[in-house]
Amino acid sequence: MWKKCFLALISITLVGLGYRTAYSQLINRGLKSYINYGWTDFQNYPENQPVFPKFDYLGNFLLKGFDVFTWEEYRTLSPNEGSVIVKGRMFQDWLRRLVIANDTFGGVGVRFAIGGGMRTTFTPLTLDLTRLNGVRFDLASDRHQFTAIYSRVSDPLKLDYKQSFSKDWVVRKNEGVFLLGGHWESKFLRDHFTIGATFVNMYRFDSLLKLRDNSLRGVAIRNAIPDTIVVRFTDDSPEDGIGGAAVYNICAVAQVQAGDKVISMRIEPEKILKSPGVITHRNYLEASGQYHVGILEVPVSITYYFPMPKNTVQVEFKALVANDYRISIRQSHHFTIIEGSKEKTVTVSEVPLRGEWPYYPFFVIRRAKGNVRDMSNKGFVRFSYGMLTGLTTMGLNMELNLIGFHLKGEYNRNFCYFQYPVKKGDRSKWTDAAYFLTVTKDINPFMVGAEIFSIGSKYNTYHQNGPFWYFNDERQIPWQYRGITGYNNRYPLVDDNDDNDIWPDNWVDEWNIYTPDSFIRQDAAGIFPGLDKNKDQFPDYNVNNNNIPDWDEPFLQYFVDPVEFQYGADYNNNFIVDAFEDDLLPQYPYYKDEKGQHFFVTFRPLSYLKFTTGSVNIHQIAGGGINKMTYGTINIDYRVRGRGKIWFEHKVKRVRDNIPNDWWEFVLQEGGGAVGRANYIHTRFRDRLVMKNSLVHRGYLEVKYHPIRDLNIINSVRYEFNSMLASEFSDGTSQPEDKIDFIGLVCKADYKFQYKNFTIMPRIKNYWYRWSRKSLNKPYVNKNVLIPILRADYRVTRNTFIKLGMQGFPLLKNRVWNWVNKDYSYKEQDFIILVNNITYYQGYKVAWEIGWQHTYRDYEGPGLGDDNFSKFFIRVHSGISAIY
Incomplete structure (x- = not known):
């Protein structure tokens, strides 16, 4: 039997081979077979995937x-x-x-x-x-x-x-x-x-x-041979208005290539430009203080223009100066660009650029040490001219946890490389250091700590291109993507990211969000330092990511207080909590151009009680400012199980601080924006140095109480009293006796009542805050807000709800009293009813809502225009739900 099967198999195989041989001899190009997807997956064409x-x-x-x-x-x-x-x-x-x-x-x-x-x-x-x-x-x-x-x-x-x-x-x-x-x-x-x-x-x-000509020191730009080198003298501390740069004379010596030889050539300035405010003395010029250009305060300056001979490979300047000087340099040169199909010669101009305030396209090359005003530092200052071609930072870091000691620190050396902008141009460099060391030790019930630090004025972790028109072909501006370009960009090694989110504060991102509107609308955009405690990349006072802060938005404003009520350490003494400052500076652990020490001792006699005393001694290395402070703090963190807690801190500090620490904020434009809602502008604020010699009391008290289930009562107070002492300072300035006070109070309560599918949530909140200054005889900010709310939900099904909200009632309206500018006081009523559904579909969470809203706001000011509008809305949101 098996023999017959074997012969049959051989026969079939031979027939198959014969068929293939015969088929291969046909001129027919091939016959397609039937395709069926009953048991096999459909294969799509890869037309969208270039495989x-x-x-x-x-x-x-x-x-x-x-x-x-x-x-x-x-x-x-x-x-x-x-x-x-x-x-x-x-x-x-x-x-x-x-x-x-x-x-x-x-x-x-x-x-x-x-x-x-x-x-x-x-x-x-x-x-x-x-x-x-x-x-x-x-x-x-x-x-x-x-x-x-x-x-x-x-x-x-x-x-x-x-x-x-x-x-x-x-x-x-x-x-x-x-x-x-x-x-x-x-x-x-x-x-x-x-x-x-x-x-x-x-x-x-x-x-x-060639490869050997490209080193880690970098190379200067092509086609940027200087026609003119500009040297500018300004006051290194223009805000004090006295003892600025005293300039006796300045000259330059250029090394010029003449065939195989290099000859020296003395160069005198072809032009001297004196800004308003320059004082001419018998044998020197003085640039002290500032003058106004529009709304800007610009340092008084003396500017020298030096023509450069052809074939120059090096130039060195020698200036006889005194007092608190700052010396800055730049150049002017021609280069050719292609515009359309034609060549065009462009001259580097002196148009101010965005950067440090004020925005000047100059590079600081020398600064006086300290804030000298008595000519005691009169002497010659020498420096060479060159473009910044590269920078190198190298250093060591360490951390030790042993026998209760915790040490952490690092030491770094920074090198900046310059080259006169020709192929064989002379090279120069400067170097500076930065370091810090922190140490703490627990000796129960005490803890002692100390920190020392220094960041030199020349320590540099960004490639600053602005002063020199660094690229002759346009570059992408760092805060844009593709479209808008410029010639002068800054490339940081340490970002400015005060809020520690996914975007640096200098807007080096993938699309343009450089408008006030986009600051809030874009995902995780904007600068909200210290205001993202849940780390969801959105500010805690704008959780729904719209253009209205939650403290000004109906219903949400019950949960959020204005930023004035935030409390925390203020070691730079500018009335702004350090953790909340947006300063447009690299995110170093300490400020640049400062050196100092901080020592403290903490005593904890009880688990909920601690006392701390300490001292801070900081001085600027080049700037000459000081920040000296001694302080004492008492802190109570007491919890009553199941009933609530009390958190209290009071701090008294004796301060002598004349170092300015400016900051930026999103400032409410009252009455602006769509339908009278909030509009915010990113605004710079000057530190007015109101703690040059002060005794300051500041503190915060919060009491949370839960007398019965689902009833919450929360009260908090923040205060800060700055007693400015009458003083005569060594720089010749004075401070009269004065007092600046802030006090703010928040009282709120909410209750949750639930019966079957019904949930009713009455809420009420009142907050008041005031800023006052003794010399003004009346408060300059004085505001009170009353917020009555009624919320009700009805559960229709597991995923569907009917929700109702009322803020302000006929007899108890939502009220805002602005006692400084009464025109901006108003009454308001908001009503919302909606149907809400949440569905899970294939790993996606889909939420939709359909409803109606009515808002009425009545301003006391006759010219502001009241709000009275209704809207019908449908919104759908989708996200990825957790899969387990």
């Missing part, structure tokens, strides 16, 4: 896929020139701008990442970037860690996060700025001791030069 075979540079097949990222560097003219970065459309659409390769071996984990917004931190004084756009390599074992980064920071190819792309994006540059760096940390002594080392370098490259 191709991919090979490595040695010709080995890797995979079938698509191009994601390419970075190539050429330092020759053939086959290509420049720095080329390509980001494929799938880098944006599929991979969401982040690609990670990882592996492990022998207990060591390795990751290699390419991304457009990677949080990268080495140490607080060396590198802290909110959104690194480049590549990074990480290696970690049980006790050792290492990170390396690389980025073309001048042209990183940013993509708009809110758009999908139908093509690959390429940026090719033959010059720009690179960032590279590395950080290592290791643990010893059973993990009690950690030590690390950091190296960070940012340098300007030119791919048209």
Whole structure:
């Protein structure tokens, strides 16, 4: 039987072979077979996914896929020139701008990442970037860690996060700025001791030069030979108005290439420009204080213009100066750009740029040490001219936890490199240091602590290009994506990110949010330091992410107090809680140009009671200001189980502080915005130095009480009283006796009553605050707000609710009393009814609401215009729900 089966199988096989042989001889190009998807998955065409075979540079097949990222560097003219970065459309659409390769071996984990917004931190004084756009390599074992980064920071190819792309994006540059760096940390002594080392370098490259000519010191810009070098003298402390720069004379000596020889040539200024306010003495000029240009306060200045001979390779200046001087430099040069199809010669102008206030395109090269006013520092100051081509920061950090001691610190050295802007131009550099050390020790019931710190005035962690018109071809402005460009950008190593969110405060992001409206509307945009305690990337006073702060929005304002009621430490003595300051400065742990010490002792006799006393002694290294303070604090944190808690702190401090610490805030424009609602402008405030010699009492009391279930009563008081003592200061200024007071009070209560599917929630809140100054004889801010609310919910089904809200009633309206400007006092009523449903679908959470709202607001001021409107609304929200 088996023989017959075997012969049958052979016969069938031969017939099949014969069929194939016969078929292969036909001129028919092939017959398609029937396709059925009853049991097989449908295969879609890959028309939207460019999938191709991919090979490595040695010709080995890797995979079938698509191009994601390419970075190539050429330092020759053939086959290509420049720095080329390509980001494929799938880098944006599929991979969401982040690609990670990882592996492990022998207990060591390795990751290699390419991304457009990677949080990268080495140490607080060396590198802290909110959104690194480049590549990074990480290696970690049980006790050792290492990170390396690389980025073309001048042209990183940013993509708009809110758009999908139908093509690959390429940026090719033959010059720009690179960032590279590395950080290592290791643990010893059973993990009690950690030590690390950091190296960070940012340098300007030119791919048209040979590799050996591109060093980590960087190279100067092409086609930027100076026609004129400008030297400006100003008062280093213009706010005091006296003892500014005294300039006796200045001259320059240029080294000029003449064939094979270099000759010296003395250069005198061709022009001297004196601003308003310059005082001419018998043998010197004086620039003290400030003058007004429109709304700006601009330092008085003396400006010298030096023409530069052709073929100059070095220039050194020598100035005889005295008192509190600041010397700044810049240059003017011509270069050619292509406009349309024609060449156009452009001259670098002196248009002010956005930067430190005021916005001047000058680079500070020398500052007087301290705030000298008696000519005691008269002498010659020498400096060479050059463009900033690179900077390097290197240092060590450590942390020790042993026998109750906790030490943490770092020491760093910073080098800035300059070059006269020709190929063989002379090079120069400056260097400065920054360090800090903190130590605490628990000796129950005491804790002692100390910190010492110093950040030099020349310590620099950003590549400042503004003074020199650094690029002759336009660059993407850091806070824009693609569209708007400029010639002078700043590339920081330590971001300004006061609110520690996903965007740095200098708006280095992937789309334009540089408008007051966008500050609040964009996801996680805006600067709200200290006001995101739940870390959801949105300010706690704008949880619904609209353009109205919650303390001014119906129903939400019950839960949120205005920022005036926030309390915390204020070590820089400008009446703003330190954790809430937006200062437009790098996020160093201490201020630049300051050196000082802080010592404190804490005594805790009871678990809920502690006393602290301490002293702060800070002085500016170049600025000459001081911040000396002694303080004492009592703190109570007492909890009654099931009934509530009491939190109280009172601090008294004796202050002598003449260091200005300006800040920025989002300021309410009352009566502005849509339908009279809040409109906020990002506004700068000057520190008026109201604690140059003061005795300050400040504190906060909060009482939370729950007498019965579901009844909450909360009362809080914040106060700050600044007694300014009559004083005559060494700089010749004086301070009359005065007093500045703030007091604010919040009282609120809410109750929740539930019966079957009904929930009723009455709430009432009243807050009042006042700012006053004794010399003004009346308060300059005095406001009281009454907020009565009734909320009711009815549960129709598990996922559907009918909700009703009333804020303000016919006999008890929502009231705002503005006793300083009564026109802005008003009565208001708000009514909302809506149907709300929440559905879960395939891992998505979908919430929709349909309803009607009516608002009526009646201002006491006749010219403001009342609000009386109704609206019908339908809204749908979608998000990803948790999957378990």
